[in-house]
Amino acid sequence: MSSNLPSPSPPHPIPLIDLSHFASPATRLAISRSLVHACHSTGFVYITGHGIPSAQIAEAFAWSRRFFALSEEEKGRAGRGEGSKVFRGWSCVGGEQVPEVVGEKGKNVVDWTVRRRYQEAYGLGTDDNPAQPNVWIPSSLLPGFRTFMLSFQSSCWGVAQDILRALALGLGLPDEDCLLKFHAQGENELSLRHYPAVDEDAVRSGQLDRLGAHTDFDSFTLLWQDGLGGLEVKDMEGGWVDVRPVEGALVMNIGDVLPRWSNNFLISTLHRVHLPPLDDSYESQDGKRKTIPRFSIPYFVIPKSDTVMEPLEGDFGKELEKKYEPVLWGEYQAKKIDGIFR
Ligand SMILES: O=C(O)CCC(=O)C(=O)O
Ligand SMILES: [Fe+2]
Secondary structure: OOOOOOOOOOOOOOOEHHHHHOOOOOOOOOOOHHHHHHHHHHOEEEEEOOOEEEEHHHHHHHHHHHHOOHHHHHHHOOOOOOOOOOEEEOOOOOOOEEEEEOOOOOOEEEOOOEOOOOOOEEOOOOOOOOOOOOOOOOOOOOOOOOHHHHHHHHHHHHHHHHHHHHHHHHHHOOOOOOOOHOOOOOOEEEEEEOOOEHHHHHHHOOOOOEEEEOOOOOOOEEEOOOOOOOEEEOOOOOOOOOOOOOOOOOOEEEEOHHHHHHHOOOOOOOEEEEEOOOOOOEEEEOEEEEOOOOEEEEEEEOOOOOOOOOOOOOOOOOOOOOOOEEEEHHHHHHHHHHHHOO
8 A cells, every 4th residue: 555645534425434333232233324324325435443454455465566567478377268257367458348337327328349447457266166266376476475365355254244244234134144144255256456557648538448437246345445546436416526545444335236135225336447536647758647557456245146136124115115026146147247258
């Protein structure tokens, strides 16, 4: 993480939740309700008090930089594999596309063709999921990478379990494990992301996207970002709001699954990676302004494939009709993934 992080106060309207209150019986319910309120009103929330030491987060970014500094040929040894639809291994810049959302949410027009991510990525999970095997870089190239990454994704899963319990409690579901039981560590993906330096004008004029506007299709995402900024979220008025890095905080956002379980009470908000809000660009030799390369580390919390997604019984919108028919996650996910890798 960069040491010149902006001030720790979060910008309006993204709320900040101190998850350490979840550990105390006296504040457990109140903090769970605050988390649910935040996920209902903005779908994006800063989380502090998550318990992951800042040294471990800094180390994750240091490993990520070392990984992406390898040559294309070396990274290719941990390549995702031609035609693979599993989020494990390395994808080169532009190797994945975002079905970019154009227009307002709910009336989205999807543009499949032009929106390749100006980003390279390396995805990993646990080592015990034969359906989604990890693709490790040879240890001679990056000794210690595998051990660290496995332990970091376990730390992320620890935070995710607290959040799953807090959401169930805050939503008034019958018991705290209601949402947790739909998930397993091995389904989740930890993803290292590198956005190389890019011509700012090309991004500003829409010729190129670092990561186009989208919603995540998981349950929720935990995101670690470096100190540069660039992540933006769409607000209710249709403008883009900076999700500026906040010291010590991760960014959590609701994906497309929790709205189904909560009958649209929790919201999955459009977001993108655009230009950094700070004056963090430089003039390259050709006289063009370029962004400084950006690194981020999302952890995607994904249901088990046999999970049925349908509105659950909770404290929310009791009088409302159910807005979703039951759908099996495995089938839903397969369709979504087709859009990313085709
Ligand atoms: O890199 C980021 O900050 C955001 C990544 C993201 O939104 C995604 O991968 O879904
Ligand atoms: Fe996202």
